Amino acid sequence: MKMTPEMVRAQERMAPGVITAQGFLGNDPRNVAEIIAEDERYFALYEIQIDRLVAKMRELQDAGRAGLGEAITVAPYWEVRVNEARGVLPCPFSDGVYGKINTIVTDKQSGRELVFSDLTTHLIEAHHFFQGQGSPFRHEPEDYVLILHL
Amino acid sequence: MWIAPVVISAISAVLAIAIAIIDGFVNNYGEVTISINEGQKKLTVKGGSPLLSTLSSKGIYVPSACGGKGSCGACKVKVLSDIGPHLPTELPYMSPEEIKNNIRLSCQVKLKSDIQIRLPEELFSVRQLNGLVEGLKEVTYDIKELTVRLAKNTTVDFKAGQYMQLVIPPYGDIKESAQRAYSISSKPSEKEKLEFLIRLVPNGIATTYVHRVLKEKQSMSVVGPFGDFYVRETDADMFCVAGGSGMAPIRSILLDMYEKKIRHRAIWYFFGARSRRDLFYLEELKQLEAQWPCFHFVPALSEPLPDDRWEGETGLITQVLDSYMKSEADPTKSREGYLCGSPGMIGACVKVMMANGIPEEKIYYDKFA
Numbered sequence: 001m002k003m004t005p006e007m008v009r010a011q012e013r014m015a016p017g018v019i020t021a022q023g024f025l026g027n028d029p030r031n032v033a034e035i036i037a038e039d040e041r042y043f044a045l046y047e048i049q050i051d052r053l054v055a056k057m058r059e060l061q062d063a064g065r066a067g068l069g070e071a072i073t074v075a076p077y078w079e080v081r082v083n084e085a086r087g088v089l090p091c092p093f094s095d096g097v098y099g100k101i102n103t104i105v106t107d108k109q110s111g112r113e114l115v116f117s118d119l120t121t122h123l124i125e126a127h128h129f130f131q132g133q134g135s136p137f138r139h140e141p142e143d144y145v146l147i148l149h150l
Numbered sequence: 151m152w153i154a155p156v157v158i159s160a161i162s163a164v165l166a167i168a169i170a171i172i173d174g175f176v177n178n179y180g181e182v183t184i185s186i187n188e189g190q191k192k193l194t195v196k197g198g199s200p201l202l203s204t205l206s207s208k209g210i211y212v213p214s215a216c217g218g219k220g221s222c223g224a225c226k227v228k229v230l231s232d233i234g235p236h237l238p239t240e241l242p243y244m245s246p247e248e249i250k251n252n253i254r255l256s257c258q259v260k261l262k263s264d265i266q267i268r269l270p271e272e273l274f275s276v277r278q279l280n281g282l283v284e285g286l287k288e289v290t291y292d293i294k295e296l297t298v299r300l301a302k303n304t305t306v307d308f309k310a311g312q313y314m315q316l317v318i319p320p321y322g323d324i325k326e327s328a329q330r331a332y333s334i335s336s337k338p339s340e341k342e343k344l345e346f347l348i349r350l351v352p353n354g355i356a357t358t359y360v361h362r363v364l365k366e367k368q369s370m371s372v373v374g375p376f377g378d379f380y381v382r383e384t385d386a387d388m389f390c391v392a393g394g395s396g397m398a399p400i401r402s403i404l405l406d407m408y409e410k411k412i413r414h415r416a417i418w419y420f421f422g423a424r425s426r427r428d429l430f431y432l433e434e435l436k437q438l439e440a441q442w443p444c445f446h447f448v449p450a451l452s453e454p455l456p457d458d459r460w461e462g463e464t465g466l467i468t469q470v471l472d473s474y475m476k477s478e479a480d481p482t483k484s485r486e487g488y489l490c491g492s493p494g495m496i497g498a499c500v501k502v503m504m505a506n507g508i509p510e511e512k513i514y515y516d517k518f519a
Contacts, residue, residue: 016322016323016324017320017323017324017325017326017355018219018221019221020354020355022323022358023323065494066466067424067452067466068393068422068452068466068467068468068491068492068494068495068498069393069394069422069491069492069494069495070393070422070423070424070428070452070453070466071424071453072452072453073453082492082494083351083492084491084492084493084494085349085351085354085357088222088223088243089221090221090242094242095242096242097223097242097243099493100351100354101492102351102352115352117352136352137352
């Protein structure tokens, strides 16, 4: 996949300190287009729709909201906590702003944890961008699949 | 594959520099006048800079969380004169109503000609204050109490419940200064210091700085005070709900009311947490309750652990609030609600409070949004 001008601008805004302290690319040497293409290949290989993943993320976040900021058990597999902080974050692709809402999903069977913000969900849904390796909000596609029991 | 983006980036950078240089020569806007609140205040300034930074250079601080980068949407100002349409950088932060009313992001408005704006009066008392970090104490595993001692001969006047913006300097990979809003947790009579409760947010610029970088005795600047979350002086019983760092403004309010010897209204504080490790200031609040007959402190755990040996209230804070409003509080007294926390928590508490006789307009809150 080629880097479009939109991706070039987005990649600049993904640098540390522009939108978030540590940025969106971590120490990944790949560019945005390469990251997206590689993660899309994973989902295609296992025939998992990214829309289905996003729907599950939203479903768990909605269930977690019932905890009013504290962790809550969500049957059958998870513990979910939804934290909200003051302020908003703009999408580096400049197509919206999102509240600083973090959802922490723990798979009680494996003890593994997934943390995603509303911006993370948007980046996956709208841009298929899971962030670069080393980014604090990067989880590997297989982590999503295993922890969310897709 | 990498050549095209690098070339595009390089061309963009060269064009941006060229535009900035040409702009400096060609677009000399001279002096412009900023008329504030129908001419109550008039500032004559050099044109060409953003409204936000120009106002702050004159000691008028409009709230801004990103330091003018157009990424927080906080620095909204009503513009009364025609300065052209909204920029694409402003639109994501604007509701249709705000666009109709010519509300603008002051960091994106470049001063090219005389301008008329409207600002809340309280902004005129906002100042930038400098001080030193006197204390940085862990109150839970993810919340720190930050104490800033203001510089010599510097004091601050604020209402209990208001907030300040911490000025976060560049650090690590962060190349630019940023500002973030935090409620003051100390009482207004302590004019030479300010306390804050700061919960670590994953990847947050300010909270990472406070939790991982900042040390005692380092300098710290704050801007403020801001906000209209404060106690209304009525006879109504008060029902306060806040958990985590949301306790900050409520603590300031409680300490202030105790000091002012308020005795004529019942004050309830419901502090929700999941388990014992999420609770803090318990001793201080229990002591306050023992010394202040009209104050009732109700901590509640939603999922206490066996090791917690918790004998207090259990359940979601909304359930505990509902139960106390129905069975413990005086049903004959008028009531007010005071909330601080996430929009979700506030929405749930508002429903409970309204179902228990508090009119919506008597529920005041400081929403983290």
